[in-house]
Amino acid sequence: MFKFIKGHLDSIIGIEIYPIISLLIFFIFFVGLFYWVLTAKKDYITTVSNIPLDNQNDNEI
Numbered sequence: 524m525f526k527f528i529k530g531h532l533d534s535i536i537g538i539e540i541y542p543i544i545s546l547l548i549f550f551i552f553f554v555g556l557f558y559w560v561l562t563a564k565k566d567y568i569t570t571v572s573n574i575p576l577d578n579q580n581d582n583e584i
Contacts, residue, residue: 532538
């Protein structure tokens, strides 16, 4: 099964760039997320973490 897939992928010109692009997107996303977590303000984190516990905005269904 893998030989069948590999045979088709080898025939595509320029296919080797796609794994590199996907790795870069993955890496850049998580580096950006890590940076955002480190630079987030403590007040914002506290406010967002208390949203599930906030009963003031609940409407009766």
